[in-house]
Amino acid sequence: MDSLTQIVLGIATAELVAGKKLHNKTFLYGAVLGTIPDLDIVVGKFMSAVGGVAIHRGLSHSLLFFVFLAPVLGCLISKIEKEKINFNSATLLAFWCLVTHVVLDVFTSWGTQIFWPLEHRFALKTIFVIDPLYTIPLLISLIFVWKNSDYFLRRKYAIRGLISSSSYLLLTCILKLFALQQFETALQNQNFAYQELIVKPTAFNCILWNANVATPKGYYLADYSLFDSQPIRFTFYPKNEELEEKLVNSDDFQRLKKISEGWYLVTEHNNRLFFNDLRFGLLNDQPENPQFAFSYEFVNEAHGTLVAHEVPKAKRDGKALLQKIVTRIKGN
Template sequence: MDSLTQIVLGAAVGEAVLGKKVGNKAMLYGAIAGTIPDLDIFASHFTDTVSALAIHRGFTHSVVFSVLFAPILGWLVSRYEKYKDRKGWSWLFFWALITHPILDAHTTWGTQLFWPLDLRLAFKTIFVIDPLYTLPFLVFLILTMFQKRDSKKRRVYNGIGLTLSTTYLALTFALKSIAFTQFEEALKHQNITYLQIDTRPSPLNTILWNANIETESNYLLGTYSFFDSKEITFESYPKNHELLGDLINDQKVKRMIAISEGWYTIHKLNDQLYFNDLRFGLLSMDPQSQNFAFRYLIDIDASGNVSFIEQEKTQQDGKQLMLDLWERIKGN
């Protein structure tokens, strides 16, 4: 999830653990802990694109990381804070650290919660930024902040924030299930034979859902809004995996395919190959658009070394997508 959401969650968890004993400092340290797992993004400054993608939401988003670093951080804080209970501080850091990857596991990218096992947990029920999750949570956190440390209202407000956000998160599973059923029925009605379906919410909401459907030689992309009145339609994208040729044996290419979980197409433009990660959809709702959210140029230097160069996104892409999404959410 986005940084603001993780700060709010970490602060609320910190308050639940130690708010009664240390007041707003529990929120402060909880908020700090809630951002620590995302420090892995700095890996992109020290390594190549493929390695950085593999590292993201890996070790720092695992149970192992939380177990190892919570007591260390708890000990450090207990050394200079008036409240000296190292165990109490350790519990605060543990719960603030571990709830971060648990929440991230509900997004499309997911997390390696059980690192070092090569297993990425991704429920794909919520977008990385969802105002319906974050804003009510933030409101009740602010209300909590202005209550006295031993006030009953303080615990009530924080409890309401945690309950509302958790309930909404649970509701997204039901919404995903409904959308999945709609896609299944549309495929059946249109006599489309497929291998697998992957569904996820579109940006900023859980009303409009996207689906990737794999067939033998193509991927079908479709959208469904709970306000739709017409049948779901699908856009077909050829896999073009054969365009990789001998590159299919390159280690970086293999790693990139594994990162995308096999949901990728290859697009050739001006004698250059592009790798499109389908899991995050398109930045355009125009038919047959190749403007994928995560699109990489496959670059080969004079020595034959392969690298992936992420293609930049523009502000105009984002603005147009928001306008298109708003129209699509209202129904087809």
């Protein structure tokens, strides 16, 4: 999830674990601890475009890593706050703030290696990485926590915020199952034979859902709004395997294939090759020249090596995507 959400979740968790001992310092420690797993993004800045993406939500989001990191952080916190909290309590504080960060990330579309060193990335795909309806209840509850000095009142508000946000998270799971059923029914009614289907939410909401449908020759992409009244329409995108052959010797291409979990398309525009991650949707509705939210262009560098560079997203792209989502949410 986004940094603000992880900060407020970290603070709410810290309040429940150590609010009686640390009082308003839970805001400091919760914010810092809730942010630590995402410091892999900073490390990624010193790596190649693909390398930085590959390590994100890897080791730094592992429960095994937290088992070793939490005591180190607990020792540091207990020494700083030696008259307020002991080592055991500080270690529990660190551990639960780290764990709640990762558990929340599992609900998003980007895979999380929560059981690293196992390579599998878990992604429930029920909530977008930024969703105000999850974050706002927590944020409001923390305002009341900050304004009150009574421990039991603070704890009550923290619990209310966590219950509200967690209830919304549960709602997204239910809505995803409903959307999944709609896509499966539409595929059956339209006699589509397919190998695999994934469903995930669009940006900032849980009303409009996307589907990726894998077939031997390509992918069908579609969306579904809870307000739809017409049948779901699927658009086909061929795999372009002849373009993939041009990239088979590229290490970046092989790594991107793994990162995307096989949900990708290679496209060509103006003699330039692009790798497109299908899991994060389209910026336009042009099958003949699709523009995907996450794309990498392959550039010939030293010794003829094809290196992937992330395609920068312009502000107008984000604005166009939001306008498209707002229009589409209203129904077809």
